Amino acid sequence: MDEKMTRRKALAKTMAIAAGAVAVTMLPTTAMAADSDNVVIGTTNEGSSDTVLISDTEGTTLQVDNTHVHDGDGGGSAGVKGTGFIGVRAESTGVKTFQGPGWGPMAVLGVYTAPEGNAQSRGVGVMGRASGGHGVGVQGDSGTGEAGPDGIPTWQQLDGTGVVGRGITRGVLASSTTGRALDVYGKACFSRSGRSHVDSGHTYADVTCANLATTSNILATLQGSGGTGVAVACCSRLSATTFRVTLTRAATRQVNFAWFVLG
Numbered sequence: 114m115d116e117k118m119t120r121r122k123a124l125a126k127t128m129a130i131a132a133g134a135v136a137v138t139m140l141p142t143t144a145m146a147a148d149s150d151n152v153v154i155g156t157t158n159e160g161s162s163d164t165v166l167i168s169d170t171e172g173t174t175l176q177v178d179n180t181h182v183h184d185g186d187g188g189g190s191a192g193v194k195g196t197g198f199i200g201v202r203a204e205s206t207g208v209k210t211f212q213g214p215g216w217g218p219m220a221v222l223g224v225y226t227a228p229e230g231n232a233q234s235r236g237v238g239v240m241g242r243a244s245g246g247h248g249v250g251v252q253g254d255s256g257t258g259e260a261g262p263d264g265i266p267t268w269q270q271l272d273g274t275g276v277v278g279r280g281i282t283r284g285v286l287a288s289s290t291t292g293r294a295l296d297v298y299g300k301a302c303f304s305r306s307g308r309s310h311v312d313s314g315h316t317y318a319d320v321t322c323a324n325l326a327t328t329s330n331i332l333a334t335l336q337g338s339g340g341t342g343v344a345v346a347c348c349s350r351l352s353a354t355t356f357r358v359t360l361t362r363a364a365t366r367q368v369n370f371a372w373f374v375l376g
Contacts, residue, residue: 247272255280305374309358311339313366317359322374325353330375333358339368348372 152158168174181190195201223239241251249271271277278285287294311318325331331348339360346361358370 241276243273249277250275252277253279253285255282303373306372308336308369308371310367310369311358311360311364313364316363317357318370319351319355319357320372321355322372323354325350325356325374326376328376331356331372332375333370333372336369336371338366340365343368345370 150158150160152164166174177192179190179192193201223237225236227236239251241249243250253276276285305322307320309318309320327350329350331350333345333348335343335345340362342362343364344361346359348356348358350356356374358372360368
């Protein structure tokens with residue numbers, strides 16, 4: 114009798130284990146875990162509270178690697194993907210305590226490293242894209258505020274822009290020790306340039322331009338004939354907002370000129 118009961122218990126235990134294994138394999142791929150549960154690899158983890166990782170040692174708090182090799186063009190494997198009003202947000206509160214050149218604290222650093230043995234591989238450290246011709250691909254701002262005043266394009270006017278840079282000292286810095294610092298393919302527009310004219314019978318015209326310094330270089334070129342012997346004699350700064358283009362003699366007809374301010 115005891116032997117039969119022992120066999121029955123063993124058989125029941127085996128069947129229970131098998132049923133549990135089947136139930137596990139039938140679970141959904143979404144991990145419906147409550148807050149404070151562990152993160153499970155290979156599934157979707159859901160929660161209603163923020164997940165915070167804190168480390169007080171030098172180095173990386175969280176590292177995510179995707180080692181899949183992608184040989185084709187277009188989208189490839191991603192280490193980190195974020196979706197939301199702000200897909201991925203990074204902040205830096207570090208302090209640079211050393212002097213001289215070198216990197217300081219930064220919120221985002223993008224580095225592309227060619228695979229070992231493939232020095233000809235081409236990659237991108239940081240890429241920004243705004244789809245559908247709306248929005249801005251990459252925006253850099255050092256605290257100048259929103260777009261709009263002082264001739265700065267509004268957000269609607271910036272639609273379809275690849276890179277926007279704003280800064281109190283410099284908006285964008287381009288530098289090269291051996292090559293070209295900046296290549297522009299296509300039209301270029303400068304806010305400190307324009308067209309004006311000298312009326313017939315006059316020898317000069319005054320032009321308004323903001324932030325003129327005593328060291329500003331002011332250039333002007335006639336865009337037509339103002340009469341025999343009429344040419345640009347000089348360009349002179351009158352104030353921080355006005356400069357004058359003077360001709361060699363009075364124009365016998367209205368003549369247009371283009372102007373450009375550097376510095």
